[in-house]
Amino acid sequence: xxxxxxxxxxxxxxxxxxxxxxxxxxxxxxxxxxxxxxxxxxxxxxxxxxxxxxxxxxxxxxxxxxxxxxxxxxxxxxxxxxxxxxxxxxxxxxxxxxxxxxxxxxxxxxxxxxxxxxxxxxxxxxxxxxxxxxxxxxxxxxxxxxxxxxxxxxxxxxxxxxxxxxxxxxxxxxxxxxxxxxxxxxxxxxxxxxxxxxxxxxxxxxxxxxxxxxxxxxxxxxxxxxxxxxxxxxxxxxxxxxxxxxxxxxxx
Ligand SMILES: [Zn+2]
Numbered sequence: 417x418x419x420x421x422x423x424x425x426x427x428x429x430x431x432x433x434x435x436x437x438x439x440x441x442x443x444x445x446x447x448x449x450x451x452x453x454x455x456x457x458x459x460x461x462x463x464x465x466x467x468x469x470x471x472x473x474x475x476x477x478x479x480x481x482x483x484x485x486x487x488x489x490x491x492x493x494x495x496x497x498x499x500x501x502x503x504x505x506x507x508x509x510x511x512x513x514x515x516x517x518x519x520x521x522x523x524x525x526x527x528x529x530x531x532x533x534x535x536x537x538x539x540x541x542x543x544x545x546x547x548x549x550x551x552x553x554x555x556x557x558x559x560x561x562x563x564x565x566x567x568x569x570x571x572x573x574x575x576x577x578x579x580x581x582x583x584x585x586x587x588x589x590x591x592x593x594x595x596x597x598x599x600x601x602x603x604x605x606x607x608x609x610x611x612x613x614x615x616x617x618x619x620x621x622x623x624x625x626x627x628x629x630x631x632x633x634x635x636x637x638x639x640x641x642x643x644x645x646x647x648x649x650x651x652x653x654x655x656x657x658x659x660x661x662x663x664x665x666x667x668x
Contacts, residue, residue: 625639
Protein backbone atom coordinates (compact mmCIF):
# COMPACT_ATOMS: atom_id res chain seq x y z
CA UNK A 417 0.00 0.00 0.00
CA UNK A 418 1.08 3.58 -0.57
CA UNK A 419 0.56 6.41 1.91
CA UNK A 420 0.35 9.42 -0.42
CA UNK A 421 0.43 11.97 2.40
CA UNK A 422 2.34 11.61 5.68
CA UNK A 423 4.28 14.18 7.70
CA UNK A 424 6.82 11.62 8.97
CA UNK A 425 9.27 14.39 9.86
CA UNK A 426 6.87 15.59 12.60
CA UNK A 427 8.18 12.76 14.79
CA UNK A 428 10.66 14.63 16.96
CA UNK A 429 13.60 12.21 17.02
CA UNK A 430 15.37 10.01 14.48
CA UNK A 431 14.60 6.99 16.68
CA UNK A 432 10.87 7.82 16.72
CA UNK A 433 10.90 8.31 12.95
CA UNK A 434 12.71 5.03 12.31
CA UNK A 435 10.35 3.09 14.59
CA UNK A 436 7.35 4.73 12.88
CA UNK A 437 8.63 3.80 9.41
CA UNK A 438 9.48 0.22 10.48
CA UNK A 439 5.97 -0.25 11.91
CA UNK A 440 4.45 1.10 8.69
CA UNK A 441 6.58 -1.21 6.53
CA UNK A 442 5.58 -4.17 8.72
CA UNK A 443 1.92 -3.18 8.24
CA UNK A 444 2.32 -3.44 4.45
CA UNK A 445 2.80 0.27 3.68
CA UNK A 446 5.81 0.12 1.36
CA UNK A 447 5.89 3.71 0.08
CA UNK A 448 5.29 6.96 1.96
CA UNK A 449 5.10 10.36 0.28
CA UNK A 450 5.94 13.39 2.41
CA UNK A 451 4.37 16.79 1.68
CA UNK A 452 6.39 19.81 2.76
CA UNK A 453 5.00 22.66 4.90
CA UNK A 454 7.52 25.51 4.81
CA UNK A 455 11.26 26.19 4.89
CA UNK A 456 11.54 24.84 8.46
CA UNK A 457 10.40 21.31 7.53
CA UNK A 458 12.65 20.71 4.51
CA UNK A 459 15.80 19.51 6.23
CA UNK A 460 14.08 16.92 8.43
CA UNK A 461 12.09 15.65 5.45
CA UNK A 462 15.17 15.28 3.24
CA UNK A 463 17.04 13.42 6.00
CA UNK A 464 14.28 10.79 6.09
CA UNK A 465 14.30 10.53 2.29
CA UNK A 466 18.07 9.93 2.43
CA UNK A 467 17.75 7.18 5.05
CA UNK A 468 14.88 5.44 3.18
CA UNK A 469 15.39 6.10 -0.54
CA UNK A 470 13.23 3.08 -1.49
CA UNK A 471 10.36 3.88 0.85
CA UNK A 472 10.10 7.58 1.74
CA UNK A 473 9.77 10.29 -0.89
CA UNK A 474 9.92 14.06 -0.41
CA UNK A 475 7.72 16.64 -2.07
CA UNK A 476 8.28 20.39 -2.23
CA UNK A 477 5.87 23.25 -1.63
CA UNK A 478 4.59 25.97 0.66
CA UNK A 479 1.48 24.93 2.64
CA UNK A 480 -1.31 27.58 2.51
CA UNK A 481 -1.40 27.82 6.34
CA UNK A 482 2.23 28.99 6.20
CA UNK A 483 1.58 31.77 3.67
CA UNK A 484 2.28 34.93 5.70
CA UNK A 485 3.94 38.35 5.19
CA UNK A 486 7.17 36.62 4.13
CA UNK A 487 5.58 34.31 1.57
CA UNK A 488 7.75 35.63 -1.28
CA UNK A 489 10.90 34.53 0.56
CA UNK A 490 9.31 31.16 1.33
CA UNK A 491 8.38 30.70 -2.33
CA UNK A 492 11.96 31.54 -3.33
CA UNK A 493 13.12 28.65 -1.12
CA UNK A 494 10.65 26.29 -2.81
CA UNK A 495 11.84 27.46 -6.23
CA UNK A 496 15.49 26.95 -5.27
CA UNK A 497 14.91 23.38 -4.03
CA UNK A 498 12.83 22.39 -7.05
CA UNK A 499 15.72 23.46 -9.27
CA UNK A 500 18.36 21.78 -7.11
CA UNK A 501 17.11 18.18 -6.74
CA UNK A 502 14.26 15.94 -7.73
CA UNK A 503 11.00 15.76 -5.81
CA UNK A 504 7.98 13.48 -6.21
CA UNK A 505 5.43 16.27 -6.28
CA UNK A 506 4.59 19.87 -5.49
CA UNK A 507 2.83 19.98 -2.13
CA UNK A 508 1.22 20.63 -0.09
CA UNK A 509 -0.18 23.72 -1.72
CA UNK A 510 -3.65 25.23 -2.06
CA UNK A 511 -6.03 27.36 -0.05
CA UNK A 512 -7.14 27.27 3.59
CA UNK A 513 -10.02 29.61 4.48
CA UNK A 514 -10.80 27.74 7.69
CA UNK A 515 -8.01 28.75 10.06
CA UNK A 516 -7.27 32.28 8.89
CA UNK A 517 -8.47 34.53 6.06
CA UNK A 518 -5.84 37.26 6.53
CA UNK A 519 -3.72 36.14 3.58
CA UNK A 520 -6.32 34.87 1.11
CA UNK A 521 -4.92 36.97 -1.71
CA UNK A 522 -1.36 35.81 -1.00
CA UNK A 523 -2.52 32.18 -0.71
CA UNK A 524 -3.98 32.42 -4.20
CA UNK A 525 -0.79 33.94 -5.63
CA UNK A 526 1.32 31.22 -3.97
CA UNK A 527 -1.00 28.45 -5.21
CA UNK A 528 -0.95 29.66 -8.83
CA UNK A 529 2.83 30.11 -8.76
CA UNK A 530 3.35 26.59 -7.45
CA UNK A 531 0.99 25.12 -10.08
CA UNK A 532 3.23 26.82 -12.67
CA UNK A 533 6.27 25.06 -11.20
CA UNK A 534 4.47 21.69 -11.07
CA UNK A 535 3.66 22.02 -14.77
CA UNK A 536 7.22 23.13 -15.60
CA UNK A 537 8.76 20.16 -13.74
CA UNK A 538 5.95 17.77 -14.78
CA UNK A 539 5.09 16.98 -11.18
CA UNK A 540 1.73 16.22 -9.57
CA UNK A 541 0.18 18.88 -7.31
CA UNK A 542 -0.96 17.88 -3.81
CA UNK A 543 -3.82 20.21 -2.89
CA UNK A 544 -4.86 21.27 0.60
CA UNK A 545 -8.38 22.70 0.24
CA UNK A 546 -9.83 23.39 3.69
CA UNK A 547 -13.14 25.32 3.37
CA UNK A 548 -12.05 26.14 -0.16
CA UNK A 549 -12.92 23.10 -2.29
CA UNK A 550 -14.90 25.16 -4.80
CA UNK A 551 -12.14 27.78 -5.21
CA UNK A 552 -9.48 25.09 -5.67
CA UNK A 553 -11.65 23.24 -8.20
CA UNK A 554 -12.11 26.45 -10.20
CA UNK A 555 -8.37 27.17 -10.23
CA UNK A 556 -7.45 23.61 -11.29
CA UNK A 557 -10.20 23.59 -13.92
CA UNK A 558 -8.79 26.81 -15.39
CA UNK A 559 -5.22 25.46 -15.37
CA UNK A 560 -6.04 21.97 -16.68
CA UNK A 561 -4.89 21.72 -20.29
CA UNK A 562 -4.56 17.96 -20.10
CA UNK A 563 -1.19 17.56 -18.39
CA UNK A 564 -1.95 18.67 -14.83
CA UNK A 565 -2.19 15.86 -12.28
CA UNK A 566 -3.59 16.72 -8.86
CA UNK A 567 -4.60 15.00 -5.64
CA UNK A 568 -7.28 16.76 -3.60
CA UNK A 569 -5.72 15.65 -0.32
CA UNK A 570 -8.02 15.09 2.69
CA UNK A 571 -11.00 15.67 0.41
CA UNK A 572 -13.83 17.43 2.25
CA UNK A 573 -16.17 18.40 -0.58
CA UNK A 574 -19.52 17.10 -1.78
CA UNK A 575 -20.13 14.01 -3.95
CA UNK A 576 -20.73 16.38 -6.90
CA UNK A 577 -17.42 18.12 -6.30
CA UNK A 578 -15.68 14.72 -6.18
CA UNK A 579 -17.20 13.97 -9.58
CA UNK A 580 -15.71 17.23 -10.86
CA UNK A 581 -12.29 16.17 -9.56
CA UNK A 582 -12.59 12.84 -11.37
CA UNK A 583 -13.84 14.49 -14.57
CA UNK A 584 -10.66 16.61 -14.64
CA UNK A 585 -8.54 13.46 -14.49
CA UNK A 586 -7.54 14.19 -10.90
CA UNK A 587 -7.66 12.22 -7.67
CA UNK A 588 -9.31 12.32 -4.25
CA UNK A 589 -7.13 11.56 -1.21
CA UNK A 590 -9.03 9.56 1.41
CA UNK A 591 -7.78 9.30 4.99
CA UNK A 592 -8.93 8.51 8.52
CA UNK A 593 -11.98 10.78 8.29
CA UNK A 594 -13.69 8.07 6.20
CA UNK A 595 -13.89 5.94 9.37
CA UNK A 596 -15.68 8.66 11.39
CA UNK A 597 -19.39 8.04 11.99
CA UNK A 598 -20.64 11.38 10.65
CA UNK A 599 -18.34 11.52 7.60
CA UNK A 600 -19.88 12.06 4.15
CA UNK A 601 -16.89 10.31 2.53
CA UNK A 602 -18.73 6.99 1.96
CA UNK A 603 -21.22 9.00 -0.11
CA UNK A 604 -18.36 10.79 -1.88
CA UNK A 605 -16.70 7.46 -2.69
CA UNK A 606 -19.89 5.99 -4.11
CA UNK A 607 -20.12 8.98 -6.49
CA UNK A 608 -16.77 8.20 -8.14
CA UNK A 609 -14.86 5.12 -9.18
CA UNK A 610 -11.94 3.66 -7.25
CA UNK A 611 -9.73 4.67 -10.21
CA UNK A 612 -9.81 8.23 -8.81
CA UNK A 613 -8.99 7.39 -5.19
CA UNK A 614 -5.66 7.31 -3.36
CA UNK A 615 -4.96 6.36 0.25
CA UNK A 616 -3.40 8.75 2.75
CA UNK A 617 -3.06 9.14 6.51
CA UNK A 618 -2.04 12.82 6.87
CA UNK A 619 -0.10 11.54 9.91
CA UNK A 620 0.23 12.78 12.62
CA UNK A 621 -3.28 14.23 12.16
CA UNK A 622 -6.72 12.64 11.71
CA UNK A 623 -6.09 9.12 12.99
CA UNK A 624 -8.75 6.60 11.91
CA UNK A 625 -11.09 4.82 14.33
CA UNK A 626 -10.21 3.22 16.79
CA UNK A 627 -7.28 5.64 17.21
CA UNK A 628 -9.34 8.78 16.61
CA UNK A 629 -7.94 11.72 18.61
CA UNK A 630 -4.56 10.03 19.07
CA UNK A 631 -1.38 10.58 17.07
CA UNK A 632 -1.81 9.19 13.57
CA UNK A 633 0.73 6.92 11.84
CA UNK A 634 1.29 5.62 8.33
CA UNK A 635 0.92 2.25 10.08
CA UNK A 636 -2.85 2.80 10.23
CA UNK A 637 -3.29 3.02 6.44
CA UNK A 638 -4.79 -0.52 6.24
CA UNK A 639 -7.71 0.63 8.45
CA UNK A 640 -8.54 3.25 5.82
CA UNK A 641 -8.24 0.74 2.98
CA UNK A 642 -10.55 -1.66 4.87
CA UNK A 643 -13.22 1.01 5.28
CA UNK A 644 -13.02 1.92 1.57
CA UNK A 645 -13.34 -1.79 0.69
CA UNK A 646 -16.51 -2.04 2.77
CA UNK A 647 -18.00 1.08 1.11
CA UNK A 648 -17.38 -0.29 -2.39
CA UNK A 649 -18.17 -3.87 -1.30
CA UNK A 650 -14.88 -4.99 -2.81
CA UNK A 651 -12.19 -7.33 -1.46
CA UNK A 652 -9.49 -5.47 0.49
CA UNK A 653 -6.83 -6.78 -1.93
CA UNK A 654 -8.63 -5.07 -4.83
CA UNK A 655 -8.66 -1.71 -3.02
CA UNK A 656 -4.96 -2.11 -2.21
CA UNK A 657 -4.13 -2.98 -5.82
CA UNK A 658 -6.11 -0.19 -7.50
CA UNK A 659 -5.10 2.58 -5.10
CA UNK A 660 -1.45 1.50 -5.37
CA UNK A 661 -1.67 1.60 -9.18
CA UNK A 662 -3.27 5.04 -9.00
CA UNK A 663 -0.48 6.35 -6.77
CA UNK A 664 2.23 4.80 -8.99
CA UNK A 665 0.66 6.51 -12.00
CA UNK A 666 0.56 9.90 -10.20
CA UNK A 667 4.13 9.74 -8.87
CA UNK A 668 5.71 7.95 -11.87
ZN1 LIG B 1 -0.78 17.44 5.25
